[in-house]
Amino acid sequence: MSALGIVGGVLQAALVVAGSPLLVGWMRQIRARLEGRVGAGVVQPWRDLRKLFRKEAIAPAGTSEVFRFTPLVLVGSTLVVAAAIPFVTDASALGPGADLFAVVALLAMGTATLALAGLDTGTAFGGMGASRATTIIALVEPSLLMAIFALSVPVGSTNLASIVHSALRNPAQVLSPASLLAAVALLMVTVAETGRLPVDNPSTHLELTMIHEAMVLEYSGPDLALVELSASMRLSVFLGLLASLFAPWGIATSLDPVPLGVGVVVFAAKVLVLGTAVAVGEVFVAKLRLFRVPELLAGSFLLGLLAVAASFFLSRQP
Amino acid sequence: MNLVAVGLAVATAAGVVTAVLAVVVPSRFHAAVSGIGTALVGAAGAAAGAAAVLGQPFALSLPWVLPLFGVSLEADPLGGLFVAVAGGAAATAGVYGIRPARRDSGVRATSVVMPLFAFSLLLVPVASGVGSFLALWELMALTSLVLVLTGRRRAEAVEAGRWYAVMTHLGLVAIMIGLMILVAHAGGDSFAALRAAAGSVPPAIAGTVFVLAVLGFGSKSGILPLHAWMSRAYSAAPGHAAVLMSAAMANLGVYGIVRVGFDFLDGARSDTARWWWIGALLLGAASAVYGILQAAMSSDLLRLLSFSSTENMGLILAGVGAAGLFASSGSGALAGLALVAALLHTLNHSAFKALLFQAAGSTVEATGSRDLDELGGLRPRMPGTTAAFGWGALAASALPPGTAFVSEWLLIQALIHGLGASGVASSVVLPVAVGAVALTAGLSVATFVKAFGVGFLARPRSDAASQATEAPATALVAMGLTGAACAILAVLPSLVLPGLGRVAGSLTGAAGTTVDGAVTLELSGVAGSLSPLVVGVGLLVAVVLAAGAVRALAVRRARRAARLWDCGAGPLTPRMEYTATSFAEPLQRVFDNVVAPETGVDVTHPEESNYLVELVEYRRTVPDRIERRLYRPVLALVSAWGSVGRRLASGSIHQYLAYGFFVLIGLLVALAVTR
Numbered sequence: 001m002s003a004l005g006i007v008g009g010v011l012q013a014a015l016v017v018a019g020s021p022l023l024v025g026w027m028r029q030i031r032a033r034l035e036g037r038v039g040a041g042v043v044q045p046w047r048d049l050r051k052l053f054r055k056e057a058i059a060p061a062g063t064s065e066v067f068r069f070t071p072l073v074l075v076g077s078t079l080v081v082a083a084a085i086p087f088v089t090d091a092s093a094l095g096p097g098a099d100l101f102a103v104v105a106l107l108a109m110g111t112a113t114l115a116l117a118g119l120d121t122g123t124a125f126g127g128m129g130a131s132r133a134t135t136i137i138a139l140v141e142p143s144l145l146m147a148i149f150a151l152s153v154p155v156g157s158t159n160l161a162s163i164v165h166s167a168l169r170n171p172a173q174v175l176s177p178a179s180l181l182a183a184v185a186l187l188m189v190t191v192a193e194t195g196r197l198p199v200d201n202p203s204t205h206l207e208l209t210m211i212h213e214a215m216v217l218e219y220s221g222p223d224l225a226l227v228e229l230s231a232s233m234r235l236s237v238f239l240g241l242l243a244s245l246f247a248p249w250g251i252a253t254s255l256d257p258v259p260l261g262v263g264v265v266v267f268a269a270k271v272l273v274l275g276t277a278v279a280v281g282e283v284f285v286a287k288l289r290l291f292r293v294p295e296l297l298a299g300s301f302l303l304g305l306l307a308v309a310a311s312f313f314l315s316r317q318p
Numbered sequence: 319m320n321l322v323a324v325g326l327a328v329a330t331a332a333g334v335v336t337a338v339l340a341v342v343v344p345s346r347f348h349a350a351v352s353g354i355g356t357a358l359v360g361a362a363g364a365a366a367g368a369a370a371v372l373g374q375p376f377a378l379s380l381p382w383v384l385p386l387f388g389v390s391l392e393a394d395p396l397g398g399l400f401v402a403v404a405g406g407a408a409a410t411a412g413v414y415g416i417r418p419a420r421r422d423s424g425v426r427a428t429s430v431v432m433p434l435f436a437f438s439l440l441l442v443p444v445a446s447g448v449g450s451f452l453a454l455w456e457l458m459a460l461t462s463l464v465l466v467l468t469g470r471r472r473a474e475a476v477e478a479g480r481w482y483a484v485m486t487h488l489g490l491v492a493i494m495i496g497l498m499i500l501v502a503h504a505g506g507d508s509f510a511a512l513r514a515a516a517g518s519v520p521p522a523i524a525g526t527v528f529v530l531a532v533l534g535f536g537s538k539s540g541i542l543p544l545h546a547w548m549s550r551a552y553s554a555a556p557g558h559a560a561v562l563m564s565a566a567m568a569n570l571g572v573y574g575i576v577r578v579g580f581d582f583l584d585g586a587r588s589d590t591a592r593w594w595w596i597g598a599l600l601l602g603a604a605s606a607v608y609g610i611l612q613a614a615m616s617s618d619l620l621r622l623l624s625f626s627s628t629e630n631m632g633l634i635l636a637g638v639g640a641a642g643l644f645a646s647s648g649s650g651a652l653a654g655l656a657l658v659a660a661l662l663h664t665l666n667h668s669a670f671k672a673l674l675f676q677a678a679g680s681t682v683e684a685t686g687s688r689d690l691d692e693l694g695g696l697r698p699r700m701p702g703t704t705a706a707f708g709w710g711a712l713a714a715s716a717l718p719p720g721t722a723f724v725s726e727w728l729l730i731q732a733l734i735h736g737l738g739a740s741g742v743a744s745s746v747v748l749p750v751a752v753g754a755v756a757l758t759a760g761l762s763v764a765t766f767v768k769a770f771g772v773g774f775l776a777r778p779r780s781d782a783a784s785q786a787t788e789a790p791a792t793a794l795v796a797m798g799l800t801g802a803a804c805a806i807l808a809v810l811p812s813l814v815l816p817g818l819g820r821v822a823g824s825l826t827g828a829a830g831t832t833v834d835g836a837v838t839l840e841l842s843g844v845a846g847s848l849s850p851l852v853v854g855v856g857l858l859v860a861v862v863l864a865a866g867a868v869r870a871l872a873v874r875r876a877r878r879a880a881r882l883w884d885c886g887a888g889p890l891t892p893r894m895e896y897t898a899t900s901f902a903e904p905l906q907r908v909f910d911n912v913v914a915p916e917t918g919v920d921v922t923h924p925e926e927s928n929y930l931v932e933l934v935e936y937r938r939t940v941p942d943r944i945e946r947r948l949y950r951p952v953l954a955l956v957s958a959w960g961s962v963g964r965r966l967a968s969g970s971i972h973q974y975l976a977y978g979f980f981v982l983i984g985l986l987v988a989l990a991v992t993r
Contacts, residue, residue: 053868059877062777064697066708068877069861072868076861080853083860094856097838097849101727102718106853109717112763119771119896122694123882127896130771134764135904138614141760142753149734149752157845158734217883222872226864294908301753308749312737 002091004255008263009083009093015264016082016240020232021045023239023271027279034283045232052225060218063120070117071219071226077110078233086164087240088263089252100148100158103241107193107234111137114227118215129214132290136192136199136211139297144189146304150182151245153311164248174246178311181303183246188300190238195231196278198288199296202231209287236271239278243270322376322393325366326440329405332358333437340429352429353416353558353792356436360408363440367405370398370444371817377446387449387507395821396581397443399661400573403668404443406803407565408436414676414796415558428468428556435461435559439566443573446509448497455493455570459486462567465559466551478547478554485537485547492534493574496527500582512582521590524583528594531578532601532635539571539631540624542605546945549624553688557679560620564627565672569664572634576657579642580825592646596747599639603754605632608944610761614768614905615913615940617898619678619688622769623671626714629758630667630722634660636751637729640736643747645826649739652732655841657822658815658833659728665814666721666807670713673800677707680789680797681773685782690769690898695778699786704774706797711766713804716759719854721808727848728833728841730755735844764905772898779892809851812839899938906940915940 025042032039059068081103083093092098111133118130152158154173155166167174192199200211216227244251250266252259288296336355340348370376370393381388393401415432417424438458445451466482469475501507503523504515519527537544548568552560575598583591609628616622637660644653680703681696682688697704713721733752737745778784788794806813815833834840838849884890906915915938922933966977 053872056873056875057877058880060880060882062695062882064775066697066775072861072864075864076857079860079864080856083856094849094852095838096840096847097852099727099846099848101730102723102848102853105716105718105723106857108760108763112715112717112767115767116771116775119767119901120775121882122776122892122895123884123890124894124896125883127772127776127901130767131896131901131904134767134901135908138757138760138764138905139908141763142756145730145756145759146749146753149749152734153737156735158731159845159847162845222868225872226868290904291907305749305753308737309745312745 002095004089004252005091005093005095007255007260008086008089008091008252011089011260011264012085012087012093012267013079013083015088015267016233016236017079017229019268019271020236021049021229023236023275024232026272027275030276030279031283034280045228049225049229052220052228053222055221057221057223060121062122063218066113067117067120067218068223070113071223071230073113074110074230075226075233077106078230078237081106082233082237082240084160085237085241086161086244086248086251087267088260090161090164090168090248092161096159098160100152100160100163101145103160104144104148107237108137108141110230110234111193114215121218123218125210125214125217129211129217132211133215136293136297139294140189140192143185143297143300143304144193146301146308147182147185147189150178150185150304150307150311153178153308160244164244164251167245167248168251171249176311177314178307179246181307181310183242185300185303185307186242186245188296188303190242191278192293192297194235194238196235197282198285199293201287204287209290235275239271239274240267243267243274320374320376321369322366322374322398323378325362325369326376326391326444328362329359329366329437329440332362333433336433337430340426340433345426348426348429349415349417349424352432353412353414355412355433356415357409357412359433359436359440360405360410360412363405363436364402364409365405366393366440367398367400367402368817371395371402371821372398373820376444384449384453387447389445389450389453390447390508391441391444391450392446392509393444395817395824396573396576399817399821400443400569401440403569403665404436404439404566407562407668407672408439410672410676410796410800410803411558411561411565412436413799414561414679414793416792418790418792424470424556425468428465428559431461431464431468432559432562435465436562439562439570442570447507448501448509448512449507452490452494452497456490458567458570459490462551462555462559462563465563466555468559469554469556471554474550475554478550482547482551485544489534489537489544492530492537496530496534496578499523499527499530509581516582519583525590525594528579528583528591532575532598535571535574535578536601536635537571538574539568539635540605540609540628541571541601541631541635542608542628543944543948545605545609545628546942546949548628549621552624552627552675553618553620557675557683560679561672561675564623564675565668568627568631569668572631572638572660572664575635576638576825579638580645592643592743595639595642595646596743597639599636599643599747599751602632602635602637602639603751605629606636606758607632607754607761610758610765611909611913612940612942614761614765615902615915617690617902619681619690619693619769619773622690622765623674623678626674626762626765627667627671629762630663630671630714633726633729633755633758634663634667636660636755637663637732640729640732640748640751641822641826643744644732644736644739647739647741647744649736650827651842651844652736652739653826654819654822655728655833655844656732656736657826658818659725659732661818661821662728662811662815663722663725665818666713666725666804669800669804669807670710670721673706673710673797673804674714676793676797676800677703677710680793681707681786684786684789685780687780687782690773692780693773693778693783694776694892694895695783696774696786699784700788702794702797703789706794706801707774708770709801709804711770713808715763715766717763719808719850719857721804724808724811724839724848724850726755726759731841731844731846735846761905764902768898768901772896772901776895777892779895779897809854811850812837815839912943913940914943
């Protein structure tokens with residue numbers, strides 16, 4: 001664990017906590033403007049969080065510790081991931097243990113905990129959301145791992161810092177067919193994992209369609225604030241991961257204030273651009289039927305498989 | 319002092335004395351005596367196995383015990399590892415089986431056979447001759463068969479026993495033929511003779527032996543296609559016997575495949591051998607996916623856990639197959655890594671499956687039901703058991719900071735680094751294997767969220783579940799011990815990895831350790847590192863930070879109890895909860911073509927009008943498709959053959975004498991002609 005990694009980790013975690021509600025606000029604002037509405041403003045998510053933190057906590061009848069601790073575990077696991085991925089600095093707070101598989105498994109652990117909390121309420125909504133969310137993570141996992149596999153082939157490692165270094169040293173690698181295929185596959189995975197359109201609609205409360213919202217229906221007050229915060233943090237973390245893997249330029253490699261400042265600004269800019277792209281894309285697509293989602297994920301798996309094949313066969317010198 | 323010899327001697331003495339004592343003590347105490355004795359056997363075995371892994375030599379020959387070939391024992395690191403795992407499993411299963419004298423002790427036969435079964439599990443991996451190995455293997459099969467037959471639900475136990483008896487002996491026949499071919503080739507019965515002749519086995523013989531070994535040993539581990547006995551036997555056997563069968567006996571199939579593949583067929587590391595290993599890898603991957611799919615569809619808690627064993631054994635076989643593939647193409651370091659991953663997963667699987675079967679056994683005992691759709695709400699009533707199952711479920715779903723995460727990570731690292739290791743074949747097979755492992759990991763999350771969330775959380779779905787009481791203290795102690803073992807394996811796998819590296823090195827010829835480091839695991843030979851301890855501690859720190867921030871920011875008021883959201887329509891009833899069946903429905907639809915569920919809906923209308931509905935009946939079963947397609951035709955053929963044969967038996971004694979007469983004449987004629 002280097003000093004750079006620890007400084008970067010703390011900085012990134014703080015940045016993600018502070019910035020991700022703003023990212024969500026920004027994306028909602030873009031959608032609102034494109035749909036011809038005025039919108040609530042970029043800081044509205046922070047206002048909502050402040051309001052929720054001031055309310056009293058509720059213990060719904062029959063729920064156990066699983067329900068109560070889930071928001072903390074969700075925020076905690078996302079914080080670890082935010083500190084571990086090289087967003088701002090090229091060293092990780094987890095040191096040499098920052099493995100891409102470990103990072104995505106930690107995020108999946110958060111989803112699984114939330115599904116348990118949904119089941120713990122014992123309502124039909126909670127169970128429905130949990131069932132749908134676990135179905136989606138079960139199907140996302142193969143495409144995710146295949147995309148990671150493809151990325152690791154030219155580098156020879158799944159260590160995050162190694163992948164970022166390799167892309168920094170050899171920028172042409174990012175534009176290789178394997179890397180582009182993997183990028184598209186990872187983008188589909190990101191959309192599915194963060195519950196955006198066309199997989200899940202973050203602003204729906206219609207029981208036929210909700211996934212994430214159904215699981216968290218019983219949460220209120222500070223618990224709901226934590227769940228909302230972690231959902232927005234997961235979105236920034238996934239977009240940041242895409243940015244770090246496929247456009248790692250601007251990441252600080254030393255502890256000087258100037259590169260660090262540049263790193264922070266560039267990271268925020270990259271996530272904002274990606275968020276804008278996702279928000280604009282969402283205006284033009286409708287939500288898919290739940291049972292059409294596997295087709296989307298199968299497509300993403302196929303792209304991952306093609307990426308692995310391309311990375312193997314195209315990287316071999318004739 | 320030779321710890322291996324002492325440990326095995328203590329285990330033998332404890333096993334025999336306990337079995338005798340369990341016969342004679344009053345009926346209130348036999349379970350307690352048997353439990354303590356089995357735990358002793360296990361503890362002594364675990365010590366002996368650990369010593370053998372660390373390199374203590376041990377050899378013993380007792381020519382007078384069995385006629386013709388005698389009994390010869392020898393401990394090496396590979397055998398020692400499996401002895402240690404079996405010992406650990408027997409120790410916790412023993413503690414779990416202790417019942418206070420005032421409780422129902424169960425069937426006496428279970429108590430008598432349990433220490434003998436534990437003892438046979440310890441001896442199979444140290445057998446060093448084909449004769450002794452087969453005899454001990456059969457002892458293990460017979461003792462476990464008796465345990466299955468002593469299950470509480472009579473009819474189910476008998477049916478399970480019949481399946482198990484037939485299939486374990488089919489497996490034995492395959493193993494016996496395979497080993498006998500090798501013995502005939504080597505000209506000696508001892509493992510040393512087989513090893514010496516390993517270099518000169520012709521490819522055709524090596525291939526036949528390998529296939530027979532994978533089929534026969536794989537059947538013990540629940541590998542496809544000979545897996546059908548497993549869910550029946552595990553569900554029917556008494557709780558502590560199921561713990562020992564799933565956590566120790568299933569491993570011995572892996573032991574057999576590794577022993578034959580790496581030790582006896584050493585010379586088969588040729589180009590043709592590669593195809594056998596690819597076959598094993600694909601069979602393992604197929605078993606993993608099929609097993610977890612069946613588990614994901616199952617609403618029966620014990621069946622779910624059994625199929626999860628098929629899944630994990632499939633992953634282990636995939637690791638072993640990958641190790642063989644790399645070894646046959648000369649990548650020693652990768653082969654060592656894949657084998658270490660497989661062995662660590664064996665260890666992890668034993669730990670978490672023992673924990674899960676203990677918790678599930680206590681649940682079934684407390685509620686009388688193993689249908690997840692009738693459980694639920696056990697958290698307030700059985701807090702210890704619920705915590706144990708939750709911890710086991712986290713371990714089984716391969717998520718950090720759980721136990722199986724580290725071994726699956728090692729397996730995936732071995733697979734992705736081997737992409738170009740052995741030509742185009744591996745570059746096609748390995749991505750498919752990674753996809754299968756990943757799908758397995760994803761489905762196991764869904765499976766164990768279902769098992770824990772529906773089975774233990776929420777509100778009770780039946781009267782039996784709402785009147786459940788906590789398991790006895792000894793069972794909780796056993797779960798605590800197993801849970802602690804899972805925790806140690808999860809955060810500090812570096813404690814066991816050097817030992818596993820030594821075992822893998824002795825088999826694949828990989829020099830040095832394959833995984834280094836105490837806190838951060840560093841792979842040697844390929845780039846890769848992971849620190850389960852730092853991830854776990856980081857997670858803990860982050861959760862504490864978040865909790866502190868909430869306390870500082872949020873209004874500090876006690877939590878207010880509130881009603882669940884019921885749309886204003888009055889309190890929700892347990893009938894409105896999601897069940898295991900409904901939870902698995904989306905996955906069932908996605909994998910409709912693979913699992914082929916059978917659903918039936920009957921709608922009864924009242925007499926007045928067809929537009930009104932009186933009663934809707936919905937049935938769904940997910941049959942084991944391989945069992946349907948493969949076993950049914952075979953069974954039908956056998957029974958058709960039987961009924962043809964019955965026509966020969968008319969009951970007339972003259973006719974029978976005539977059969978004997980004509981057969982004898984025929985034989986004599988044949989002999990006269992051929993000589």
